[in-house]
Amino acid sequence: MSTAAEAGSAEVSRAERIEYLLRLADTSLVAGQRLGELLGHGPTLEEDLALGNISLDLIGQARLLLALAGRIEDKGRDEDALAFRRDAPQFRNMSLAEQPNEDFAATIVRQCLLDAWQLETYESLTGSREEALADIAHKAVKECRYHWRFSAGWLVRLGDGTEESHARVSAALGALWRFTDELLTPDALDAHMAVCGIGPAPGLIRERWDARVSAVLAEAKLQKPPHQHYPWHGKRGVHSEHLGHLLTEMQFLPRTYPGVTW
Amino acid sequence: MNEDWVLYEVFIRSRSGLEHKHVGSLHAADARMAIEHARDAYTRRQEGVSIWVVPSSAIVASDPGEAEALFEPARDKVYRHPTFYAIPDEVKNI
Numbered sequence: 001m002s003t004a005a006e007a008g009s010a011e012v013s014r015a016e017r018i019e020y021l022l023r024l025a026d027t028s029l030v031a032g033q034r035l036g037e038l039l040g041h042g043p044t045l046e047e048d049l050a051l052g053n054i055s056l057d058l059i060g061q062a063r064l065l066l067a068l069a070g071r072i073e074d075k076g077r078d079e080d081a082l083a084f085r086r087d088a089p090q091f092r093n094m095s096l097a098e099q100p101n102e103d104f105a106a107t108i109v110r111q112c113l114l115d116a117w118q119l120e121t122y123e124s125l126t127g128s129r130e131e132a133l134a135d136i137a138h139k140a141v142k143e144c145r146y147h148w149r150f151s152a153g154w155l156v157r158l159g160d161g162t163e164e165s166h167a168r169v170s171a172a173l174g175a176l177w178r179f180t181d182e183l184l185t186p187d188a189l190d191a192h193m194a195v196c197g198i199g200p201a202p203g204l205i206r207e208r209w210d211a212r213v214s215a216v217l218a219e220a221k222l223q224k225p226p227h228q229h230y231p232w233h234g235k236r237g238v239h240s241e242h243l244g245h246l247l248t249e250m251q252f253l254p255r256t257y258p259g260v261t262w
Numbered sequence: 263m264n265e266d267w268v269l270y271e272v273f274i275r276s277r278s279g280l281e282h283k284h285v286g287s288l289h290a291a292d293a294r295m296a297i298e299h300a301r302d303a304y305t306r307r308q309e310g311v312s313i314w315v316v317p318s319s320a321i322v323a324s325d326p327g328e329a330e331a332l333f334e335p336a337r338d339k340v341y342r343h344p345t346f347y348a349i350p351d352e353v354k355n356i
Contacts, residue, residue, distance in 0.1 A: 044289065046289060046303065050302045053306060149298070153294060153295065
């Protein structure tokens with residue numbers, strides 16, 4: 001690397017800023033859509049409302065982040081264009097977010113692992129040099145604190161519950177754990193964002209996430225699975241088969257009736 | 263509804279300085295979950311700043327059969343109403 005490039009290493013391009021925002025935005029959007037699938041299917045009316053509220057929080061975060069990415073891009077794409085007129089390879093969500101609901105235990109484990117990551121990430125982003133992102137993080141972190149309270153409470157209830165609830169939540173934890181490496185291992189873009197003062201310092205999120213999740217797993221009487229390297233990276237646009245199906249459903253209406261309103 | 267879940271009565275304080283008011287009831291497995299359910303069911307449109315939940319079984323209610331003895335004697339005692347006094351404009355929430 002030349003000296004000039006090194007001197008400019010703290011500079012950040014428009015494309016990098018957008019790419020980083022899409023990781024956050026798409027993770028919220030896809031997780032929100034997943035929870036939205038459960039509307040009317042929650043185990044009780046009260047849980048239905050709770051999951052729906054969390055879904056709307058997440059979609060609200062996505063909306064603000066996508067709108068910001070659209071403004072930085074400056075090519076006339078608003079949050080709707082970004083949400084509904086991109087295909088799966090253009091999505092930058094963490095692979096964990098797109099994993100299907102399967103059963104209530106799988107939903108709770110996915111949300112728990114993701115909520116801990118979002119909470120620590122937004123907490124850290126409140127100090128971001130990207131000021132509009134810091135503003136969004138201030139709002140999001142309050143929502144994420146509640147999401148974590150909800151999902152962690154359920155994880156303990158299920159893990160330390162009946163034989164069946166323990167078995168189901170253990171199975172879900174085993175199946176979803178491999179997706180956590182992506183959340184916690186910074187790639188080149190994450191590292192660059194840290195250097196630029198936009199993203200969290202490398203290693204910070206892993207340390208805090210690990211402490212948070214380990215404590216709740218212990219309380220839930222659940223064994224922490226061994227570390228697994230994950231070969232795919234949703235945040236680089238390499239997704240599991242599930243995202244395509246999710247987007248087909250989410251994007252159907254605006255793609256079939258462009259510009260439709262109600 | 264799961265039969266293990268208990269009925270809770272929910273009380274919401276809409277603003278600081280006001281009292282908690284009964285708003286409804288819901289089911290939950292424990293008190294923590296009852297607070298979360300109350301938050302999601304009753305404060306999602308900014309209705310509150312504080313929540314109380316009480317197991318419905320802990321509420322002692324008056325007997326409708328005793329309504330006459332309990333409430334009728336107050337009927338002819340209009341002088342107990344504060345309508346004979348002018349309330350200063352500065353006093354709110356009475």
